[in-house]
Amino acid sequence: xxxxxxxxxxxxxxxxxxxxxxxxxxxxxxxxxxxxxxxxxxxxxxxxxxxxxxxxxxxxxxxxxxxxxxxxxxxxxxxxxxxxxxxxxxxxxxxxxxxxxxxxxxxxxxxxxxxx
Amino acid sequence: xxxxxxxxxxxxxxxxxxxxxxxxxxxxxxxxxxxxxxxxxxxxxxxxxxxxxxxxxxxxxxxxxxxxxxxxxxxxxxxxxxxxxxxxxxxxxxxxxxxxxxxxxxxxxxxxxxxxx
Numbered sequence: 001x002x003x004x005x006x007x008x009x010x011x012x013x014x015x016x017x018x019x020x021x022x023x024x025x026x027x028x029x030x031x032x033x034x035x036x037x038x039x040x041x042x043x044x045x046x047x048x049x050x051x052x053x054x055x056x057x058x059x060x061x062x063x064x065x066x067x068x069x070x071x072x073x074x075x076x077x078x079x080x081x082x083x084x085x086x087x088x089x090x091x092x093x094x095x096x097x098x099x100x101x102x103x104x105x106x107x108x109x110x111x112x113x114x115x116x
Numbered sequence: 117x118x119x120x121x122x123x124x125x126x127x128x129x130x131x132x133x134x135x136x137x138x139x140x141x142x143x144x145x146x147x148x149x150x151x152x153x154x155x156x157x158x159x160x161x162x163x164x165x166x167x168x169x170x171x172x173x174x175x176x177x178x179x180x181x182x183x184x185x186x187x188x189x190x191x192x193x194x195x196x197x198x199x200x201x202x203x204x205x206x207x208x209x210x211x212x213x214x215x216x217x218x219x220x221x222x223x224x225x226x227x228x229x230x231x232x233x
Contacts, residue, residue: 005210009161031219040225040226041162041225041226042120042207042223042224042225042226043207043208043223044223045220045221045222048220056220080128089159091161092159095219101147101149101168101211101214102149102168104151104160104163104166105151105159105163105221106163107161108160109158109159110158110159112159113132
């Protein structure tokens with residue numbers, strides 16, 4: 001099966017510019033996650049979707065970050081405007097839905113964002 | 117309080133030797149799962165092994181095994197017969213709640229493992 005696909009792989013932008021990341025999860029995976037990973041640290045959850053519904057966005061900085069998952073499949077994460085502190089790797093992951101507590105998260109290769 | 121603590125920022129092991137990577141966790145939920153991931157320098161997160169809170173036996177997957185000590189709230193990863201390709205960052209993560217409740221993983225800060233030839 002195809003894995004989680006993310007694009008772009010790398011992005012360099014100037015501060016105050018907008019940026020968007022795209023994610024295509026594994027087919028049939030109802031749950032989609034966006035994580036942010038700062039250098040030398042573990043991933044931190046930004047938002048979790050169950051199908052098209054955002055069920056946990058408590059860690060998403062809503063003043064500048066937004067996300068959507070149209071039709072419960074692909075998802076985009078947007079930052080507008082970007083700040084220097086947003087430089088990080090943005091990871092998308094997916095997992096099967098209800099009833100499988102041992103289901104791991106399957107991660108994409110991530111988008112490395114550099115804000116200058 | 118940190119939910120997942122990995123106290124070893126870096127570890128070195130000789131090729132073919134075994135190594136233990138430490139992980140302690142904090143939760144008041146009786147139902148939880150513990151996961152280990154490997155992240156090579158290329159960046160992808162690779163799932164290695166899972167241990168459920170109600171599992172009676174320690175999980176094993178090939179050269180990976182989990183030393184699960186529930187009373188101590190520790191879930192240490194043991195890699196046997198280390199290979200050069202095992203050099204990577206290793207993350208411990210926890211999912212709290214029974215099926216149907218919170219399903220995100222909370223990650224520790226990781227341990228950088230270097231296998232020496």
